[in-house]
Amino acid sequence: DAPYKLNDVILLDDGTRGRVTEIGLRSTRMHTKDEIEINVPNSVLGNMKIENRSAGPMRAERLAVSVGVAYGSDIDEVIALLSECALGVEDIEKEPPPAVRFVGFGDSSLDLEVYVWSLPNEAELISHELHCRIYKALGEAKIEIPFPQTDLYVRAMPDEG
Numbered sequence: 001d002a003p004y005k006l007n008d009v010i011l012l013d014d015g016t017r018g019r020v021t022e023i024g025l026r027s028t029r030m031h032t033k034d035e036i037e038i039n040v041p042n043s044v045l046g047n048m049k050i051e052n053r054s055a056g057p058m059r060a061e062r063l064a065v066s067v068g069v070a071y072g073s074d075i076d077e078v079i080a081l082l083s084e085c086a087l088g089v090e091d092i093e094k095e096p097p098p099a100v101r102f103v104g105f106g107d108s109s110l111d112l113e114v115y116v117w118s119l120p121n122e123a124e125l126i127s128h129e130l131h132c133r134i135y136k137a138l139g140e141a142k143i144e145i146p147f148p149q150t151d152l153y154v155r156a157m158p159d160e161g
Helices: 075-087 120-140
Strands: 009-012 017-023 027-032 037-041 050-052 061-069 099-105 110-118
Touching: 009 120, 061 120, 075 099, 075 110, 075 120, 110 120
Parallel strands: none
Antiparallel strands: 009 017, 009 050, 017 027, 027 037, 061 110, 099 110
């Protein structure tokens, strides 16, 4: 059974993700997105669910970047801006094309997701570039990225007795 090979990007069921750099008799080495090399005993891997993000009929992997914008923002303008940001990233796969979806009403924001496809080895760099592009574009368009706020109302002060 060979669920992965050298240079495959795998995701372990504990959330560890990395590129396989060496497969030995007793352990497998991986480089994580933080460029840290980890060594995982094969006996541990044998008892884990492993997603091979580099294998299967679809060689590309879908990335989702979450974005929140302030209530009152022009949602059509935001969707167009986010689509433009995604199309501007060079290493994003063209098919299927990037997509933007309005996914919900958050406590402090209108919540959207930008979906793009990339090769697994490029996912972290593409995510970084897309986040940077979105942040800059929203700032230039004067579209606010809200942060959570809580208002506290005191009905009465306790007696100082």
